[in-house]
Amino acid sequence: MFGSSKMKSDSQSLSNGAPKPSVLFKTAVRIRSKAHSNATEGVPWIWVCAGALVTILLLIAGMFGIIIAQGISALWPKSVIQLQHDSQTVVGMSMRTEDSENTETGQPESKVLVYQANRDFGMNEFAFVPAAKIGTSDKPAQIWFAERAEWGPFIGRIVSPESAGAADLNAGQVKDLIGSAAVRYKEIKALEKGPLADLNTDIEELRLKKRATERHLELGELSAAEASAKISAIENQLSDLQTKHASVSEKVQTLRAADEAVKATLIAPNGQTKTLPASQLLNAYLPNQLSVPEKIGIFMSRLWSFVSDEPREANTEGGVFPALFGTVAMTLFMTMAVLPVGVMSAVYMREIAQQGTLVSLLRIAVNNLAGVPSIVYGIFGVGFFCYTVGVSVDQLFFQDKLPNPTFGTGGILWASLTLSLLTVPVVIVSTEEALSAVPRSLREASYGCGATRMQTLWNIVLPKAVPGVMTGLILAMARAVGEVAPLLMTGVVKLAPALPVDGHFPFFHLERSFMHLGFHIYDLGFQSRSTELSRPMVFASTSLLVGVVLLLNFVAIKIRSQLRKRFEGRGAF
Amino acid sequence: MLNPNDLPAPFSHPEILTGPAQISIQNFNLWYGKAQALHNINLPVLQHAITSFIGPSGCGKSTLLRSINRLNDLIDNISVTGDIKIGERSVYERHLDVTSLRKRIGMVFQKSNPFPMSIYENVCYPLRISGISQRNILDEAVETSLRSAALWDEVKDRLKRSALDLSGGQQQRLCIARAIAGNPEVLLMDEPCSALDPISTAKIEELIAEMRGRFTVVIVTHSMSQASRVSDQTAFFYLGRLIEAGPTKRLFESPHTKATQDYISGRFG
Incomplete structure (x- = not known):
């Protein structure tokens, strides 16, 4: 009863003498300012503290974001572009655009940094191309990007050495070439890291034993007869091991020779050619023909070789497994x-x-x-x-x-x-x-x-x-x-x-x-x-x-x- | 209110039940640094009976309890005079092996303090530290102790579970089981129910009552009703002094001193 009567009077007051909007607004402002002074005291401090925390979080997120994004893009297969400027052709991967001042005119200009690779083909690895002078830009389909055991990556055409320049090898042929080379490489490595390394360790041990015996002889702990008997026994073993070592090394040499007989010819965009053993090519792909899943596949395999391989080329290529x-x-x-x-x-x-x-x-x-x-x-x-x-x-x-x-x-x-x-x-x-x-x-x-x-x-x-x-x-x-x-x-x-x-x-x-x-x-x-x-x-x-x-x-x-x-x-x- | 100067002379001949005394406290004084916490306490504690120490906070009853098993040794700057004897041997004897003394005395604390181990390991801890590791002896001791603490039926299927998963009342009963697992002569309880709900308290009081005749129990309590319910003998302490001691029924019904009268009728403390 009480409630209903009160509500009635309230509604009456609203319908009869409804306050003007400006009054309502003022009331609202008053309530807000009152609330501000009482319940939410210290709000600016809360904001300052929260701001400090957010700043730190953003900095950390930014740091990790940049590092990880750059790290991923280092392994992601980029496409290869072909740029025409001033009747010159530049083929490579666009790395980034840099803004600078032209040294002659003093005008600001932007340059595209292109990674051309092909260090051993008489080319600069990096080329700056003024953005304004770029005539045409396209992505040639039949261009390979190959990682090599030496001299860094290669960008260009891969042909068979017999018919130099006549016809490019197709993707399947290149794959076979690299795959069979990898098998031979594995065989050689297995010999080198297995029996050959063991033999080396044994030989080193025997050599140390011999030295120890000689030292004991000098110190007078062994008689000359004992020492010479020991040394001759060690030398017998040593020569035995060395014969074994020689036979294994010979095997390795034969395998290497067979491996090097399989060759591929590379043709750089500047026309220079180089014929090299196929096993020098570690992997190769056609960057402009890749679908997204293929790119992801290549990314994953590069990521794996990055963490599991040994470094090459003064650590600038290959993996970081030992580190x-x-x-x-x-x-x-x-x-x-x-x-x-x-x-x-x-x-x-x-x-x-x-x-x-x-x-x-x-x-x-x-x-x-x-x-x-x-x-x-x-x-x-x-x-x-x-x-x-x-x-x-x-x-x-x-x-x-x-x-x-x-x-x-x-x-x-x-x-x-x-x-x-x-x-x-x-x-x-x-x-x-x-x-x-x-x-x-x-x-x-x-x-x-x-x-x-x-x-x-x-x-x-x-x-x-x-x-x-x-x-x-x-x-x-x-x-x-x-x-x-x-x-x-x-x-x-x-x-x-x-x-x-x-x-x-x-x-x-x-x-x-x-x-x-x-x-x-x-x-x-x-x-x-x-x-x-x-x-x-x-x-x-x-x-x-x-x-x-x-x-x-x-x-x-x-x-x-x-x-x-x-x-x-x-x-x- | 009571003024320390109005207090009667230190109580020298407490009235006790007949029977052999298990613990006798003789002219015992204790200092924390330079502050004297216990003044010339003389009190026999009956064998296989339940004795309660009552008194307001800070009156020294817990300190006296912890002097019996020399747990006060852990605190720096403590000095004592006088003597406490258990049976014929003084606990403050020179060259006494404190650990073997404590093995003869079980202790239950104010807050339940199970170890962060399994229920089983908690109960057999006193045996383990004595170097007992035969499975059958441990199993038997665990079962007997848990049965005595009325906990066996509740935990027998989860002896390997963490003791910390038990409820507060169960944890305190587990601590009682642990205290009696080594089969001690004396059981000291320092306000064992102060952190428990009424039902758990009732269960523990029941347990204490069952201890009568098996162990010499000394219980410190703030609850006068608890003291009157469970104990045979009561000692009232105030400001580090023993004011009055005697059979519980007599002490509560006709106290000899005004201080005791005031305290048990709730006029101070």
């Missing part, structure tokens, strides 16, 4: 080194040591250690690990190889240890935090059951702290993967002859130098023959490095959340 492998292996070795040391130090500082001034000072020192520039660690690493520890190790265990250093120079072990020094403060700090976050009630429960300090630590405190330790490890790994400066001195190289892990005993060759994606990017970007040429590889490698960091972090975070689940309920043991 990828080196990065991951070094990070894992670093993790194995840093985890036990960091956790044990933190446990000592937080759980065992008497808390006092000394421990506080120690804690400050550890925190400061995290801020020391990485190059300082590099210098320390090379001075301490390589030239002090490594040299001593060589003198004790690898005397026969001297003067060639084994551990007395940069290697993946020393690089990993240097990086673990660099990241150990992060692990210590986060482990300490995790330990101090373990509830007092759990420790009391354990002590109340009659557990000793060590039993409590081992059964209750450490398991509970594991997720926190993992956080520290993730941070440490993220920092270590991206660090380049300390590696420059402690074992990273532009091109490593062998991986640090392989099938030869003892499988882990921690003394070997290695390749690293971070250094690879620096080397490509700033140390290569042509920055323009290595640009796509720089972006592709950078995308890969970002990918590796994200992947490692993702895996670690997954493990951590599994552990968290375990220690916070909702899970079986």
